[in-house]
Amino acid sequence: ERYVMEAHQDLALTGSDICRLMRQHGLTIRSLAAQFNLTLKRIREVRTHGVQGFAANEWHRLITGKWMDQASIQCEIA
Numbered sequence: 001e002r003y004v005m006e007a008h009q010d011l012a013l014t015g016s017d018i019c020r021l022m023r024q025h026g027l028t029i030r031s032l033a034a035q036f037n038l039t040l041k042r043i044r045e046v047r048t049h050g051v052q053g054f055a056a057n058e059w060h061r062l063i064t065g066k067w068m069d070q071a072s073i074q075c076e077i078a
Contacts, residue, residue: 011057011068014050021063022047036062 013021022032029043051059060068 011054012050012052013056013059015046015048016050018047018050018059018063021060025063027063032062 022028029040029047032038032043033040046059050056057068060066
C-alpha cells in the first residue's frame with residue numbers, strides 16, 4: 001500500500017486578499033503577529049506578495065478561523 005498526498009496547488013491569496021480579510025476580521029499586523037508568534041516582517045511580506053498552495057489555506061485559517069478548502073489534502077491508497 002502506498003499513500004499519495006495531494007495538496008491543492010491551485011489555492012492562492014493575493015496580497016490584497018490578505019489585507020481585505022484582515023480588515024474584515026479586525027486584525028492588525030501586530031495583533032496577528034502576537035497571536036500566532038509571527039514576525040512583523042513575514043506578515044508584511046505576505047500582505048505585499050500573497051501566498052499560494054497550502055500556505056494560502058493556512059493564512060486563510062489564521063485570519064478567519066476556517067480552512068479555505070476542507071479537503072485541501074486528500075489521502076488515497078494507491
